Amino acid sequence: MSSQPIDHFVLLPLYAAAGTAILALLADLFIARRGAVIGATALGGLATAAAALVAGAGGRTFCTTAAGACSWVPTWPAAVTAVLFAGLTVGVLALSVPALRLGAAPAGEFCFLLACSMTGGVVVAYSGDLITLIVGLETLTLPLYVLVGLRRFAPGERATTEAASASVTFFLISVVSTAIALLGAALTYAATGAVHLDMLGPAPAPLEPLAGVGAALLVIGLAFKVAAVPLHAWAPATYDGAPVPVAAYLSTASKLGGVLALAAVVSRLDTAAVVAVLAVLTMTVGNLVALRQSRMVRLLAWSSVAQAGYILAALALGEPGVVAALAYAAFFVVLELIAFGVVVALRPPGADGGELDGYRGAGRRAPWLGAALVLALAGLAGLPPGLAGLFAKLSVVDALVQENWTWLAAIVLVNAVIALAYYVRVGALLYTARPQAGHIPATTHPAVRVPRPIAAALIGAVTVAVLLGFAPQLLFDGLT
Structure with a gap:
């Protein structure tokens, strides 16, 4: 690194995020009150979002003297995504409040780990x-x-065992994928002599094969984070075994991080063939397997796999598709948070997602929750009134057509049609009468009472989804 002074002002988002983790730990240590820990973490998340907006696109820092390449690059796309990470953290924390109040997990450790993840x-x-x-x-x-396995108790032995199994599965596959990504980074450095993103480019002719292998390994290793096929097997089991709010964070914040990492690599290295193959496999496998799911969280998990395929389709274009991919990811995480938020609201605190049949008639018992879930499902399917999701899919298809990748655009459209089957199925189930009058399934509440933190998280996410749907150009202006 250079002897240039460090610009602490542009590091404010990092300081705020890391400070949130420390604050949660200290609040748990000295105050030892659940409300104080949760409140401190929520305020820290909001402070992180504010710091990202205040810092904006300031000067770079941690730069080398030789080429001027920097390790910390403040841009408006970075600020927008930092705000998204902070918002998702606060939203997931709100969804977790009922279970934390029951003691399903230690609040101090939960908030500290969540804040650490936000920092990353x-x-x-x-x-x-x-x-x-x-x-x-x-x-x-x-x-x-x-966080996947952090439970003091669970509704049953099955849930406890699945949480531990999901945590171990997630850890083992992640270690392998990280090793692959690091090997890819090492080979890329050996071929190009650069690790800074601004300096990555074509390798000298004798080292082109080495650079190609390095780029491919980088993409494959990072594809794990977005649950791309064939590194997707961990996602359904992990989502279903984790507490539902943690599954929501996995499906949104963790996936957003993977998309950002992939976008940084594919926009600078020639990875079109690898990413295109991953995109086709991911969206097709995700949609076909989702058709057969009978559990809500597993269906959302496979849907999330398919959505990753649409994002990868845009990333296959390289730099021309990055804006469309990032816009799609932003829309997706908001809609996914709404869907998981409704699941949390309809289920007992600390329970898993349950069977699909347990949601039969839920839209009649809780009209506002039913409407929110229908909005999220319509957006994920790319149908009105989910205008955010419709715009996102059109942006990906338009980018593919503009770059003459019509065949991949056609595959995206075919998969979008396949996905309609399970999205419409769940939406219809919400308003389907029970088979027997007066019979209440054991998997759901007879009367749905939404805790205030969950209601606040849902209202915020729905508001953002509606605003993005009616004013999509605002997001594009922020990403360009």
């Missing part, structure tokens, strides 16, 4: 070299290994 997300957003990128991605992911 902020680092990914601002990273300017491969090492910082991978370290940030691991900081985002490592706390989730513990």
Whole structure:
């Protein structure tokens, strides 16, 4: 690194995120009150979002003297994604409040780990070299290994066992994928002599095969974070075995981090063939397997796999598709948070997602929750009134057509049609009468009472989804 002074002002988002983790730990240590720990973490998340907006696109820092390449690159896309990470953290914390009040998990440890994960997300957003990128991605992911299995009690032995199994599965596959990504980074450095993203480019002719292998390994290793096929097998079991709010964080913040890392790599290295193959396999396998699911969280998990395929389709274009991919990821995480938020609201505190049949008639018993879930499902399917999701899919298809990748655009459209089957199925189930009058399934509440933190998280997420749907150009202006 250079002897240039460090610009602490542009590091404010990182300081706020890391300070949130420390604050949660100190609040738990000295105050030892659940409300104080949760409140401190929520305020820290909001402070992180504010710091990202205040710092904006200031000067770079941690730069080398030779070429001027920097490891911390503040841009407006970085600020937007840092705000998203902070918002997702606060939203998931709100969804977790009922279970934390019951003592399902220790509040101090839960909030500390969640804040650490947010810190990793902020680092990914601002990273300017491969090492910082991978370290940030691991900081985002490592706390989730513990959060997946962090339960003092569960509704049954099955849930407890599945949480531990999901945590171990997630950890083992993640270690392998990280090793692959690090090997890819090492080979890329050996071929190009650069680790800073701004300096990555074509390798000298004798080293082109080595550079190609390095780029492919980087993409495959990072594809784990977005649950791309064939590194997707961990996602359904992990989502279903984890507490539902943690599954929501895995499906949104963790996936957003993976998309950012992939976008940074594919926009600078020639990875079109590998990413295109991953995109086709991911969206097709995700949609076909989702058709057969009978559990809500597993269906959302496979849907999330398919959604990753659409994002990868845009990333296959390289730099021309990055804006469409990032916009799609932003829309997706908001809609996914709404879907998981409704699941948390309809289920008993600390329970898993349950069977699909347990949601029969839920839209009649809780009209506002039913409407929110229908909005999220319509957006994920790319149908009105989910205008955010519709715009996102059209942006990906338009980018593919503009770059003459019509065949891949056609595959995206075919998969979008296949996905309609299970999205419409769940939406219809919400308003389907029970088979027997007066019979209440054991998997759901007879009267749905939404705790205030969950209601606040849902209202915020729905508001953001609606605003993004009606004013999509605002997001594009922020990403360009």
